[in-house]
Amino acid sequence: MESDCFERARAEAWPLPSTSVDSKGDPPSNSRGTPIRQHPNIGPLSREDPTEDHVAILRSAGRFPSDATAKEIAFGLEVARRIGLDPWLGQVKFLRFEPTDKLHAFVGIDGMRALAERSGKYDGREIEVELVKGPEATEKPVRAICRVYRKDWSHPLVEEVRFSEAVRNRRDGQPTRPWVEMPITMLRKAAEERALRAAFPVQLSGVYGEDEAPGGVSR
DSSP states (O other): OHHHHHHHHHHHHSOOOOOOOOTTSOOOBOTTSOBOOOOOOOOOSOOOOOOHHHHHHHHHTTSSOTTOOHHHHHHHHHHHHHHTOOGGGTSEEEEOSSTTSOOEEEEOHHHHHHHHHHTTOEEEEEEEEEEEEOGGGOEEEEEEEEEEEETTOSSOEEEEEEHHHHOOBOTTSSBOHHHHHOHHHHHHHHHHHHHHHHHOTTTTTTEEEGGGOGGGOOO
């Protein structure tokens, strides 16, 4: 029942864009026969405020802080619409660094990849992780290097991230659960997030990666 309610509220507040078709019933294409990517229809800033049900669902789902006002949520939804990510699907969430701070947009790695791909200039990435032997012959990640390629650049953008800088810790100083259970994956993701932000500053301007989120919420 709760999932149905969530999906119904999402459909009402975030309708999927309609795709126009030509006389043959096919999506519009360019002269080379390549389907044209449909972008969100960006309208004026003034939009209806979310309903009380929408506000409650977005708060309970962790897309916004529990103390976020309806106006803050309306602003966040407009920001999400403009950057082309869906908070109802978890592609973007809004958090505060401090209790009295304003809301900031935090985008997961999938959302960053989508924005980079949408630019039409993304040409892939490579990630290397340096490992060292730990106790009981286990391997621990030390650093990750991510190279992001753009079609309009002759050389990749290179970002290096060290484990000691990227690891997220709880209040007791111990790493959060994801960094304990899958440290290599988390370090790779941190390096990729930073590299994508540096390589696509226009598309990712004003947003933060999950590894930068307050309270160790990255996962």
